[in-house]
Amino acid sequence: MRYLSIENELNYSKKRYEFTKEIEYIFVKNNYIQIKPSIFEDYDNFIAINKRTPTKSMVKIVSDKILVLRPDITTSIIKSLIPRWEDDLVLKLFYHSTVYKNEGKEGIKEIRQFGCEYLGEKSIKADSEIVNMSLDILKKFGKKFILEIGSSNYINGLLRELNIKEHQENKLKSLILRKNKIEIKDYIEKFNINKEIKEIIYNLLELNGDIEEVISKARKFYTNDLMNKGLEELEEISTLLKKSEYKKYTNCDLSMVGKFDYYEGIMIKGYYANVYKEILSGGRYDSLTEEFGKSVPAIGFCIDVDGIMEASKDRS
Numbered sequence: 133m134r135y136l137s138i139e140n141e142l143n144y145s146k147k148r149y150e151f152t153k154e155i156e157y158i159f160v161k162n163n164y165i166q167i168k169p170s171i172f173e174d175y176d177n178f179i180a181i182n183k184r185t186p187t188k189s190m191v192k193i194v195s196d197k198i199l200v201l202r203p204d205i206t207t208s209i210i211k212s213l214i215p216r217w218e219d220d221l222v223l224k225l226f227y228h229s230t231v232y233k234n235e236g237k238e239g240i241k242e243i244r245q246f247g248c249e250y251l252g253e254k255s256i257k258a259d260s261e262i263v264n265m266s267l268d269i270l271k272k273f274g275k276k277f278i279l280e281i282g283s284s285n286y287i288n289g290l291l292r293e294l295n296i297k298e299h300q301e302n303k304l305k306s307l308i309l310r311k312n313k314i315e316i317k318d319y320i321e322k323f324n325i326n327k328e329i330k331e332i333i334y335n336l337l338e339l340n341g342d343i344e345e346v347i348s349k350a351r352k353f354y355t356n357d358l359m360n361k362g363l364e365e366l367e368e369i370s371t372l373l374k375k376s377e378y379k380k381y382t383n384c385d386l387s388m389v390g391k392f393d394y395y396e397g398i399m400i401k402g403y404y405a406n407v408y409k410e411i412l413s414g415g416r417y418d419s420l421t422e423e424f425g426k427s428v429p430a431i432g433f434c435i436d437v438d439g440i441m442e443a444s445k446d447r448s
């Protein structure tokens with residue numbers, strides 16, 4: 133961010149400080165404990181787990197081995213806690229930290245994040261708390277917002293049917309992420325894919341809207357076991373939302389692709405009408421914990437602090 137003057141920069145810092153206190157308050161009120169994640173990640177370990185993160189976007193440091201300045205805080209927390217995990221532990225953690233991204237000519241971007249992780253709780257109780265807390269935060273800082281809900285199980289189950297190579301799947305995911313219908317169609321034309329599956333992929337971007345309607349629309353198409361699991365998880369969330377005043381601020385998007393590959397279950401993304409980018413993102417990621425030796429239920433999300441500040445210009 134470029135400031136006009138020192139005075140402007142200080143005003144911005146002051147405002148950011150006040151905002152961080154307000155966000156912090158929401159986590160503390162819900163019994164989350166603050167932690168300070170490590171700034172460094174082992175480069176090889178990180179890319180082995182997060183295959184879709186472009187290596188050129190990482191800020192590398194050469195010491196005895198190659199390290200990176202953390203591109204993701206969730207990976208860093210899980211790597212540190214899971215090897216010491218004791219059965220039946222339930223932890224609710226939050227952090228206020230920075231992730232680093234190498235943007236080439238534009239330089240290194242420091243992205244200030246707030247985030248939380250709810251670990252050790254498998255049941256819908258955790259999913260529900262995370263969805264509600266993300267909506268509490270979105271509501272606090274702007275008038276027009278939406279929480280999109282997707283399912284990694286649904287989309288991964290669908291892509292599994294294509295039987296394509298990992299790099300081809302990643303390419304397709306990036307086209308879906310950009311919601312580029314024409315390119316998606318052109319790309320899958322090349323493969324020898326069953327007609328029914330092609331039909332779902334062509335219609336994937338339309339599987340978007342009211343959660344109940346989207347689930348029933350998706351059920352009319354072919355589904356495999358993983359896709360069904362995804363729809364069942366969404367049904368649970370949908371049942372909870374029915375009773376909530378927040379339902380009108382939610383939307384289901386079955387074409388949602390997570391920023392990271394570790395999601396396994398529901399995914400969420402939060403947007404404000406007056407900010408062009410995603411402000412909040414997260415989801416369930418139990419499988420990431422298995423990479424570090426133990427299967428622990430895990431769900432969380434992060435918020436872009438500067439994005440929240442931009443959105444709040446519209447705050448009532």
Ligand SMILES: N[C@@H](Cc1c[nH]c[nH+]1)C(=O)O
Nearest residue numbers: 206413414415432433434
């Ligand atoms: N670390 C994720 C957000 C998240 C937290 N917990 C789960 N997901 C991100 O940066 O987008």
